[in-house]
Amino acid sequence: MPPARAACIVGSVSSPAAQVDPLEHFRSRRYLGLLVLAAVLGAPIAALAYAFLSLTSSLQRWVFTDLPSALGIDPSALWWPLVPVPLAGLVVGLAIRYLPGKGGESPADGMHTGGVARPAALPGIAIAAIASVGLGAVVGPEAPLIALGGGLSYLAVWLRRRDLPTQEGAVIAVIGSFAAVSTLLGSPLTGAFLLMEAAGLGGVTASLVLVPGLLGAGVGALIFVGLGSLTGHGTFSLAIPDIPGTSAPTAAELVWAVAVGLVAAPCCLAIRWLALRVRALVFPRVVLLTPVAGFAVAALAVLFAWSTGKPASDVLFSGQTALPQLVDDNAAYAVGALLLLIACKGLAYVVSLGSFRGGPTFPAMFIGAAVGIALSHLPGLAAIPGVAIGIGAFTAGMLRLPLTSVLLTSLFLGQDGITLMPLTIIAVVVSYVLTQRLTPAPRPSATADAATTRR
Incomplete structure (x- = not known):
């Protein structure tokens, strides 16, 4: 056989x-x-x-x-x-x-x-x-x-x-x-x-x-x-080898987990909506307009590097390599630099989703981590818990896979991920449920067309 x-x-x-x-x-x-x-x-x-x-x-x-x-x-x-x-x-x-x-x-x-x-x-x-x-x-x-x-x-x-x-x-x-x-x-x-x-x-x-x-x-x-x-190239695994330990979640951090989940859902929906609009614009003239989309992504990276003195690679690429460095060196980023990073990376993410070929996971994790680090400058939220909350909420909002989002965030942060798992779960659940609630139901005609196509 x-x-x-x-x-x-x-x-x-x-x-x-x-x-x-x-x-x-x-x-x-x-x-x-x-x-x-x-x-x-x-x-x-x-x-x-x-x-x-x-x-x-x-x-x-x-x-x-x-x-x-x-x-x-x-x-x-x-x-x-x-x-x-x-x-x-x-x-x-x-x-x-x-x-x-x-x-x-x-x-x-x-x-x-x-x-x-x-x-x-x-x-x-x-x-x-x-x-x-x-x-x-x-x-x-x-x-x-x-x-x-x-x-x-x-x-x-x-x-x-x-x-x-x-x-x-x-x-x-x-x-x-x-x-x-x-x-x-x-x-x-x-x-x-x-x-x-x-x-x-x-x-x-x-x-x-x-x-x-x-x-x-x-x-x-x-x-x-x-x-x-x-x-000698390593295993290309997404993980942070050494990060400082963190304590058990606090009541204030639980509130932050809910708040970030509530914010992440509409942000992720906006990213996907804009990406679909970009795709609708680019696809009819894909050979002509995909290079234009690439120029827009590069221009956003150049703008960030020129404004902050940070490397353009923070905006370019998936963030798989830059994410551990961002978490390790989070104190080196001022609030203004973080906000500009979130804006430029987010817009470059939108254009790339609508024009290029690849996966949506790592950029969502990077943006979520940057949001968490930026919010850690406010009272009641430390940097590493903010990273866990941000990654979980934005990954769940973009992938719409809650179990994967919890596991991915927890493994990425190692022992801290286990300690902070309650925060991650809350952020993921809030983001996922709100994303599903805010997502318009598919039109009956579109559903029928999709079923016919599969057959």
């Missing part, structure tokens, strides 16, 4: 027999085959994901440091971002316009599972993501990694079995997605929560998919650690 056939057990979960004895699937030889497949696929998918992250990181360093130096230009020259970011827009625009798959899912739609990336779409997804993440757009690598990991996993099995059913292909893709983001979000468990919550899986189906997915993620995490040690 080909290993891909093991995945077909998931398709039978909804059958009467599965409802009578769902554990029968866990005891079957087919499920054992699925676990073996997860272990086999996890290693190469994780290695390719590591290569992707290493490439984008090296590209950032080469374009923004090595290249200007080689050209006799000071790497700290304020105007330099005006060169690579519009170039990224041109590459992304061409990929969206001419390559299959339109460069992947638009981040303006939020974090969701967009189905299995077909083999023909993989080059376009990779090119658009490398240009976006590597050349300065304010998007993260997590969404392209999920798509590429799932697509490569599907491709590996599809090459052996061209008549692979849709249900089987979807499960195979999930294994690859788990492996691809195994350590990027701080822990394999965080990636698992994100994928399961975004897919909306529950009950027996969630358990059947989660176990092989976790196995793939566990193998992937080992590959990330091993390659990080061999190459």
Whole structure:
């Protein structure tokens, strides 16, 4: 039996027999085959994901440091971002316009599972993501990694079995997605929560998919650690190695958690609304206007650097690398610099979501942390609790994944994250519930159109 056939057990979960004895699937030889497949696929998918992250990181360093130096230009020259970011827009625009798959899912739609990336779409997804993440757009690598990991996993099995059913292909893709983001979000468990919550899986189906997915993620995490040690590039994991300890939450901080949650929800809705407007403007002339969008992102970074003396990289990129430094050096940022950082990063985030390709997670975390640090200059809120509240509230508002938001914030802050988890939970719940309440219900015609498209 080909290993891909093991995945077909998931398709039978909804059958009467599965409802009578769902554990029968866990005891079957087919499920054992699925676990073996997860272990086999996890290693190469994780290695390719590591290569992707290493490439984008090296590209950032080469374009923004090595290249200007080689050209006799000071790497700290304020105007330099005006060169690579519009170039990224041109590459992304061409990929969206001419390559299959339109460069992947638009981040303006939020974090969701967009189905299995077909083999023909993989080059376009990779090119658009490398240009976006590597050349300065304010998007993260997590969404392209999920798509590429799932697509490569599907491709590996599809090459052996061209008549692979849709249900089987979807499960195979999930294994690859788990492996691809195994350590990027701080822990394999965080990636698992994100994928399961975004897919909306529950009950027996969630358990059947989660176990092989976790196995793939566990193998992937080992590959990330091993390659990080061999190459010296690290594991690209989002975490702060050493931050000062904090005390248990206070009553004033609980009030701040509610307040920030109430503010984060409309802010996140505004960001998404504006991003959708930008996308509607750019998409009809994507090759012409995506470079213009890149110029706007770079101009915002230049404005921030010129006004504050801080690096333009605080505004550019996803914030994955800059976020730990922002938290560690929060005392070095005056309130005015923080407010300008929030404004410039937020607007660059809007333009990038509507024009480029990537994920929405890390910029939301960075903006939330900056908001928390800025509010810590007011009475009743210390910096690290403010960071926890801000990250949780803005991540929940943008991703609309409350469990993932709590776990992501807690793991990012290490031991402090565990101590401050009550604050994080309150901020996440308030932001998530208010976001859902303020989100307009979909029009019946739009819902019907979407259902017809899926069929």
